[in-house]
């Protein structure tokens with residue numbers, strides 16, 4: 001295992017190095033057991049653990065940053081702990097998994113980050129990426145709801161993302177999520193099912209897909225594993241939340257920041273035809289994915305039914321960049337945290 005002094009801080013590959021410790025909390029006999037912080041290492045798991053066969057697995061992805069304490073000195077800020085906890089609870093319910101107690105989640109994060117805080121990187125744009133997750137551990141080959149689970153938290157230092165605009169293809173055949181499905185849950189199965197269409201898009205020269213709705217393949221839903229936003233006629237437009245769209249913490253944060261900056265916001269369905277028309281008359285100025293990993297991932301090209309439409313090259317910093325800058329300032333304590341998003345750890 002890589003130790004702290006061996007990490008190449010200038011070339012952090014996402015999810016390659018893990019901090020010294022992890023938190024584990026098991027669920028058995030209808031109750032959550034005592035959480036424990038242990039050295040990072042492999043789990044021992046039955047080959048017939050239900051998670052491995054039937055996909056009862058969920059996760060979260062969040063970040064911690066170094067920040068100047070309001071009282072001077074340095075603290076670590078874990079961003080939007082509560083919203084991530086609530087979403088994990090929602091995912092748990094959808095997958096018939098027990099909800100991890102709020103204190104186990106919150107205190108676990110605090111203790112783990114405090115203990116491994118030397119791993120929170122210092123370079124601009126970098127962060128400690130934190131991955132809470134839960135798997136079904138009961139050893140049984142029959143399809144059933146597991147009676148035992150393991151909740152765990154691991155963390156990995158990540159560097160700044162280089163914002164190379166990506167090329168995406170509007171996906172009209174395959175779907176990520178349908179009404180009544182698991183799209184709003186952060187569960188492993190959603191990712192497994194998205195790989196094939198994504199690979200096909202890559203073979204066609206795109207970086208990923210823009211998912212459309214399962215019923216008509218007509219309304220934009222998400223960009224790969226990110227939420228998606230457009231700037232149409234100066235208005236920040238994003239599809240409304242539904243059971244087929246993940247309630248992204250970054251999406252929510254950027255929408256609130258947009259309001260704070262006086263940017264007009266519309267949460268409404270985005271028809272693929274509307275996008276085509278907007279390209280035709282030059283009304284679309286920006287498109288970007290939003291998520292914890294990259295904050296915003298600019299889209300440079302959208303492929304619609306075999307035609308590639310290029311987004312205009314940004315002249316001055318666009319709406320996306322302004323929103324991202326404000327978000328970064330809040331997370332590093334350089335702008336007031338009016339919404340109480342920051343969770344400070346010593």
Ligand SMILES: *Cc1c(COP(=O)(O)O)cnc(C)c1O
Nearest residue numbers: 225226227246248249250291292
């Ligand atoms: C995690 C995720 C997002 C982004 O959510 P954030 O909370 O902003 O990181 C968007 N869409 C999908 C499908 C996701 O899994």
